Amino acid sequence: GAGVSQSPSNKVTEKGKDVELRCDPISGHTALYWYRQSLGQGLEFLIYFQGNSAPDKSGLPSDRFSAERTGGSVSTLTIQRTQQEDSAVYLCASSLTGNTIYFGEGSWLTVV
């Protein structure tokens, strides 16, 4: 597609359940990012993938969070044993290396 695609667009889950959020970056973009946007915290960097290099996981808030990028394209962000404080918008973005970063419309996660 023309832009960064994320699914689901909205997800309501029960506390303690695992969730998976998917990101399809812009075709040809080698870099992929996950950010989190929550009330009171603004936009936080979570994780970065660049080509075949080891991902930069320095922003992941806890070991309940993990992400994979398969075949250098699609990425999945997994949150295990969700907590209410995980409720946020999870934004995926992609770019060519060192270039402008383009964002998807986000996955809105609510943990009840």
Place this chain on the structure above:
Amino acid sequence: AQSVTQPDIHITVSEGASLELRCNYSYGATPYLFWYVQSPGQGLQLLLKYFSGDTLVQGIKGFEAEFKRSQSSFNLRKPSVHWSDAAEYFCAVGLIIQGAQKLVFGQGTRLTINP
């Protein structure tokens, strides 16, 4: 540490009035600078960017921003706002750390337009 400050959390202007949103950054070198806009329920849309060269950059939707190195600022301006400009605006610094570009965002400024 690198940081971005947007001093105004919320601004209200009348339709047709001029607009300036402030952004200050803290970074040791000349950064890449961006403004993004987020409409309710939407993702982030790039308005404009500064990498180098002319310090006055033009963006989409009639927005412009000026990079002032001496003031460490990158303020966003529009001469005449439209009701559709109501949204949240984020200033960001792009940093290259160990080959990876990361964005550090300000807290955002929410813009309300009065009819």
